[in-house]
Amino acid sequence: MYKKSKLNTWLWKWHFIAGLISLPFVLLLSLTGIIYLFKSDYETPRQKHIKEVTVTGTPISLQEQWDIANKNAIKKPNSLVLKTSPDQATEFVSGRFSNKSSIFINPYTGEVSGEIIGKNTTMYSIRKLHGELLMGGFGTKIIELIASWMVVLIATGLYIWWPKRGWKLKGYFIPRNNIDKRTFYRDLHAVSGFWISILLLMILAGGFPWTDVFGQNFKTIQKVTNTGYPSTWQGHQLKSTISEKAFTLDQMVVTAKALELPGVVSLGFPKGPSGVFSVSNFNPSDLTSQQSIYFDQYSGEPILKHTWKDVGILMRGRMWFMAFHQGEFGGWNWWLILITAILLTIMSISALASYILRKRKGSWGVPKVPASFKVGYGVILLIGILSFIFPLFGASILIILTIEYLRKYRFSKIS
Structure with missing residues (x-):
């Protein structure tokens, strides 16, 4: 794949900005996801006196x-x-x-051994934190927006990661640890991102059906096409x-x-x-x-x-990805999701470490795109497709374009 340097810089800029904004949420999602994977291990001993007689x-x-x-x-x-x-x-x-x-x-005795109310359990709270930030519908939409941008982060990240000239083992498939700290953390972020990219997309596919906007649109398509239950x-x-x-x-x-x-x-x-x-x-x-x-x-x-x-086929696919998302296909699936969540945490922390080591005092360190760069029709088409699939992503793009226009308009007035 031939890489255009200006496009690479432009994608890096938006990968950088989106990553910086999404970072705290991505960390929260990965950490709460890790905790929720141990739901059975946590609840079984605590509920044993209720469930066993x-x-x-x-x-x-x-x-x-x-x-x-x-x-x-x-x-x-x-x-x-x-x-x-x-x-x-x-x-x-x-x-x-x-x-x-x-x-x-x-x-044997007819006595009530206990009652378990889902909403009162610790793991229910963890799940709600994972899926809606404990903020109801508004929180669900924030998580959906972050998940939408994660798809973009994965796609742009893979393009940035792709080598310009030839393939090398170090720097692309394993981190370099013989240069400096910033290079090591940068490689750790990029390499771990490469290894889990497909798995992350599959996990995200299993999470989107629980969202408000995408989830509701998906249900509508199932109903119209008669591909649900x-x-x-x-x-x-x-x-x-x-x-x-x-x-x-x-x-x-x-x-x-x-x-x-x-x-x-x-x-x-x-x-x-x-x-x-x-x-x-x-x-x-x-x-x-x-x-x-x-x-x-x-x-x-x-x-x-x-x-x-x-x-129907869409419901089958939906249920498969949702089960995969929760590690329900057995031990191999559980370990795969756990390792992916751990690597996502490492990837996020290493990105932050690399940024701190790279950032100059008094500057955000946002990559500068040449003024001569113009976004191609292919990229615009891809953004349009993603905006159609993920409406909240599309809405955020409109907000970004509006802010960018107002910023340029204000700058032209001053000058």
Whole structure:
């Protein structure tokens, strides 16, 4: 690839400015991401006294446990998580996503062993700090803007990194440590950025669906192109044929277990006399194994079955990248995300160190672009495409252009 020196300087200028502004947020994202990867390690020992019970005798019926849960839960449960061992407390779940809470019943004594409210956990706060800076919708948009600029930082960084003349091992693939500190930190930033560039783009792809503007636009495209979940996936339109006697919760659990679904299996409760039971499994390590099956609450007969094949291609891609983002495909994925987050932290700190060593007193150290340089149509087209894909990035470009115009206008007036 032939590199134009003036374009390289112009890209370096904006890479420098965007990097300097984004740096604190990128550090926050990488550090909170690292912490959240240890969610299970942190919560498991702290919740053990709630989730685990002593096996003593014969358990009471699930129907009775459901009644106890209904009387004691903050909000009436809408589903049950199927147990995988006798020493587990029975988990009844209320709400979904950020409003999710779980009450645990000791199946042998009928006592409430505890209740876990998602919003009250430490890891929930870490996740909210990671995704919205604890600032709600406004914070989410800031994170989306930073993530959009991170895509630009990766692209411009790779162009700046690309050698002008020939390839060398040192300086491009491993840092040089025999020149000076500033060169070492500069190389550490550039080299680590090169090695994790593709992984960072994949991680960002998994984070964008949670954003406000891009995420909503993506959902709209899924709906228009019919590439999301099928309209019957949640079973809202399904109804049971009302009869005299309904299936008990115990009978439905037997039916659900007979399906032998992998992962965490949930049994959704009917909503009203004509509602249906639902059985679904959450198995991010193998998305293709996920199913959603609905049963008549009176006969126990299956009404509708959905498998992963029924899910549209955009939703499949979205769920894959989101699972990858959270390291849910197993040990290899978890370690890959952890190493990438650590290298992102090192890359950010080394960029700051290089800048401090390079910066002259009384100057910001912004690279100077020759006055004769004109942005080519290809670059303008790329900026336009990125602005279309990432609207908040596009909005920030308009603000930058406006400020630049006003600055030049003011300078021309003074002169």
